[in-house]
Each structure stands twice: as structure tokens, then as C-alpha cells.
Amino acid sequence: QAGLTQPPSMSKDLGQTVTITCTGNSDNVGAQGAAWLQHHQGHSPKLLSNRNNNRPSDITGRFSASRSGNIDSLTITGLQPDDEADYYCSAWDNSLRGWVFGGGTKLTVL
Amino acid sequence: QVQLVQSGAEVRKPGASVKVSCKTSGYTFTDHYIHWVRQAPGQGLDWMGYVNPNRGDTNYAQKFQGRVTMTRDASISTAYMELNTLISDDTAVYYCVAENWGGFGSWGQGTQVIVSA
Numbered sequence: 033q034a035g036l037t038q039p040p041s042m043s044k045d046l047g048q049t050v051t052i053t054c055t056g057n058s059d060n061v062g063a064q065g066a067a068w069l070q071h072h073q074g075h076s077p078k079l080l081s082n083r084n085n086n087r088p089s090d091i092t093g094r095f096s097a098s099r100s101g102n103i104d105s106l107t108i109t110g111l112q113p114d115d116e117a118d119y120y121c122s123a124w125d126n127s128l129r130g131w132v133f134g135g136g137t138k139l140t141v142l
Numbered sequence: 143q144v145q146l147v148q149s150g151a152e153v154r155k156p157g158a159s160v161k162v163s164c165k166t167s168g169y170t171f172t173d174h175y176i177h178w179v180r181q182a183p184g185q186g187l188d189w190m191g192y193v194n195p196n197r198g199d200t201n202y203a204q205k206f207q208g209r210v211t212m213t214r215d216a217s218i219s220t221a222y223m224e225l226n227t228l229i230s231d232d233t234a235v236y237y238c239v240a241e242n243w244g245g246f247g248s249w250g251q252g253t254q255v256i257v258s259a
Binding site: 067069071076077078079081082083084086088118120122128129130131132133134135136 | 177179186187188189191201202203204237243244245246247249250251252
């Protein structure tokens, strides 16, 4: 099943800003946008942003998402130690008639 | 608050089946689809499919079709995922997820399934 493309890993200094990209196509990201999840190993994933780039009420404004064409992006500002985690994008695919995930981006906060 | 509580870890031999339950609370069960997502060791998240708690209809990812069955019992607000003909590659943590907040909004705690001879 075709997935979405994310950089496997990124690293940034404490307090800095990072942007993680998620590249899809016109059947998924381009059509309906991507949602973003944060996953600390050993815990359940957490929704950061939905396909309309809206955050659940318990998610800090340091996390924001945007979309341009077939690319969705998650930006995290003021990086904190607890932001070190795996980040996944997900989108509904009109062609596959199912959800697809990105391969995940492992974020290291230096 | 919304809670999804899954059944405990399972160990199965290759060729066997496993059934994982997901009991929900804190919301109207029929309001949100229940998805199943798994994560194999060292791998990313993998969408398996969903069940519509209202009507019971399902949609499975192509790679699992013919081997997975997702059901629900609305009377006890519980969803189930059964995976048959297990192979070692099915060793993974299996999550149930309520589709709310416009995405995979509420997750169960995960169920470890180990497939080993």
C-alpha cells in the first residue's frame, strides 16, 4: 500500500523551530490534507492536528500545520525536550479507499 | 473523558488467530468509526481498517483483506479485531482508535501480539 513520504530523521537545538514535511499526491494530501500524530515509544500516539490543520483543545499552539498542494507540513516552535518523539502524517486516499501513513520522522532535540 | 481500553497481550503460534477487544467509554459509541492500527517492531504505523459502530460495515486495507475481521457490539460499546493465519511478521502492537477531532483522535493503550513457534 503506497504511503506518504517523510524525512526519516531530523534534529534541532532546544528552543529552535523545526518543520517536518509530508509529501503525498492528488489522491491523498492534495485532496483532503494530512493529519499529524506524535508518538513517544511505549505510549499511544497523540493527534496534534487534523486534516483541516486544526488542533485538539489539549494541544499547545507551538504545534501548527499547513498545506501547499500535495505537501503538508508540521511546524514545532520553541522546541522542548519532550518534543523528542516520532511524528507521523496520515491521510485518506481516494484511490486506495483507505488511510495511509507516512513512514514517520524521528525528531531529536539537541 | 473518552477512553479506549484494550485487552491484554497475546502469544500465538504461526497459523493461529488472535482477537483483540477495545472497550470504549466517555462518548456515544455509535458517533465515531473505530480504526485499527498496528506497529511492528522498528516499523512505522500501519492502518488495518475500520468498523462503523453504527451499522457494522467495514473497510479493510488491501493487505489485510481476507485475513482480518472487524466487528462491534454496540450494546457494550466494544469493538473487536480478529486476525487469522498469523505469521511472524504479524508480531506488533495493535491499537484501536476512535476517529474524532477530525482524525485519529483517541487511542487505546495498545495490545502486544507476539507470533512465535
